[in-house]
Amino acid sequence: MTEEVTLTIDGREIRATPGDNLVKVARAHDINIPSLCYFEHLDQPLGTCRVCMCNVDGRIVPACMQRVHAGMEVAFETPKLSDMRHAVLEMMFAEGNHVCPACPKSGDCDLQRLGYEMEVRTVRFPHLFKDRYIDLNAKRTVVDTNRCVKCARCVEEVRTDDGKQVYSFCNRGNETVVAIDYEQEARLTDAQARKAMRVCPTGAIIVRGEPSWTRPFGDRRYDLHPIRGPETLVRRKKTKATPNKRDKKTVATISLAGCYGCHMSMLDTDLGLIDRVDIIEFNKSPLNDIKEFTKRCDLGIIEGGVCNSDNVEVLKEFRRQCDVLVCIGECAVWGGVPALRNTIPLRECLEETYLHCESVEPGQGVVPFDDDLPKLLDRVYACNEIVKIDHYIPGCPPNADIIWKSVANILWDEDNSILYSDFKYD
Ligand code: SF4
Numbered sequence: 001m002t003e004e005v006t007l008t009i010d011g012r013e014i015r016a017t018p019g020d021n022l023v024k025v026a027r028a029h030d031i032n033i034p035s036l037c038y039f040e041h042l043d044q045p046l047g048t049c050r051v052c053m054c055n056v057d058g059r060i061v062p063a064c065m066q067r068v069h070a071g072m073e074v075a076f077e078t079p080k081l082s083d084m085r086h087a088v089l090e091m092m093f094a095e096g097n098h099v100c101p102a103c104p105k106s107g108d109c110d111l112q113r114l115g116y117e118m119e120v121r122t123v124r125f126p127h128l129f130k131d132r133y134i135d136l137n138a139k140r141t142v143v144d145t146n147r148c149v150k151c152a153r154c155v156e157e158v159r160t161d162d163g164k165q166v167y168s169f170c171n172r173g174n175e176t177v178v179a180i181d182y183e184q185e186a187r188l189t190d191a192q193a194r195k196a197m198r199v200c201p202t203g204a205i206i207v208r209g210e211p212s213w214t215r216p217f218g219d220r221r222y223d224l225h226p227i228r229g230p231e232t233l234v235r236r237k238k239t240k241a242t243p244n245k246r247d248k249k250t251v252a253t254i255s256l257a258g259c260y261g262c263h264m265s266m267l268d269t270d271l272g273l274i275d276r277v278d279i280i281e282f283n284k285s286p287l288n289d290i291k292e293f294t295k296r297c298d299l300g301i302i303e304g305g306v307c308n309s310d311n312v313e314v315l316k317e318f319r320r321q322c323d324v325l326v327c328i329g330e331c332a333v334w335g336g337v338p339a340l341r342n343t344i345p346l347r348e349c350l351e352e353t354y355l356h357c358e359s360v361e362p363g364q365g366v367v368p369f370d371d372d373l374p375k376l377l378d379r380v381y382a383c384n385e386i387v388k389i390d391h392y393i394p395g396c397p398p399n400a401d402i403i404w405k406s407v408a409n410i411l412w413d414e415d416n417s418i419l420y421s422d423f424k425y426d
Pocket residue numbers: 097098099100103104105106107109110111112147202203204425
């Protein structure tokens with residue numbers, strides 16, 4: 001029997017068998033190093049996702065590629081490393097086209113779950129909005145390259161009965177996509193096709209005909225059960241103020257390129273709104289139909305992304321008139337559903353809508369143009385691409401309690417963490 005050695009992770013002494021994988025060892029001691037590509041049974045780890053970056057003996061390396069040895073010193077929970085892992089995850093969201101409300105894997109997706117766990121409320125990188133394809137040509141599965149994070153799990157793990165590879169990578173760099181060997185794919189059994197969907201940490205591989213969207217919110221794999229830590233996503237600090245000590249604040253709200261769903265959600269608090277009116281005075285807002293600012297506001301709530309010149313002006317005015325700006329909902333956070341047009345040239349969008357759509361008589365369509373109409377931008381922008389945003393509340397829409405609790409926390413300078421079970425991209 002091999003004698004155990006001692007290593008340290010964040011200063012904590014741990015005994016382990018030399019040669020064991022660092023991620024496995026850490027997890028066995030309740031230190032959950034995140035990963036989207038690690039499989040314990042793979043002796044040669046994939047090392048593709050880089051979400052597990054840590055510092056080993058003074059070098060920043062992916063933890064899944066390290067085997068433990070005597071005296072190994074691992075740093076994991078440092079601000080710099082945490083920010084690095086956060087940035088890697090943010091890049092995945094910015095690089096793909098992830099529309100969780102329309103994804104069959106939502107609620108069961110490892111990428112989404114890590115987003116919740118690591119509290120990714122927005123991304124620091126501009127979304128690429130590349131026009132990626134969905135491969136509908138295979139018999140058993142559909143591969144949506146918009147959601148692929150190139151982890152190589154499917155390439156390594158999915159095989160036919162006689163061991164033939166089904167998926168592979170083609171192209172290079174940002175053009176890398178998963179290619180399907182159609183002949184071999186057609187030979188996958190039901191169980192193998194389902195395994196392909198399961199090993200994919202995102203919604204990039206979906207089994208044809210597999211019932212999806214059948215489980216309600218709350219019953220999905222990751223709705224309530226984070227892989228690590230307590231049920232709360234982030235530590236809750238003690239609140240500094242109680243409601244009866246709160247001084248009255250002024251709030252403005254606006255819907256830009258959104259559906260007003262977030263505003264409807266804000267109203268979905270019934271009698272709670274009456275309590276809020278005692279401590280919040282609304283200024284410019286569709287909630288009271290005040291159309292112009294009459295005073296400077298403590299906080300502005302923004303729903304919707306930025307799709308035209310009017311949205312740009314209104315958002316800049318909110319930035320000037322409000323001390324703090326909060327984006328609520330996916331559209332304000334990164335563009336959301338209106339941003340689906342970002343992969344299509346604006347001209348094509350307009351022609352399809354006004355000239356070629358089925359409700360337009362042939363030859364009768366006109367693309368509206370008038371100096372009074374706001375000018376459409378080349379794409380839909382996230383609010384933080386136009387002005388500085390102070391806080392983000394994700395969800396489509398976030399529920400009323402989350403919005404008002406967060407707004408109150410921000411207004412009265414309390415901690416504004418969101419419970420894991422309340423954190424939603426869909
Ligand atoms: S559920 Fe996962 S794969 Fe699907 S869009 Fe959301 S993050 Fe992407």
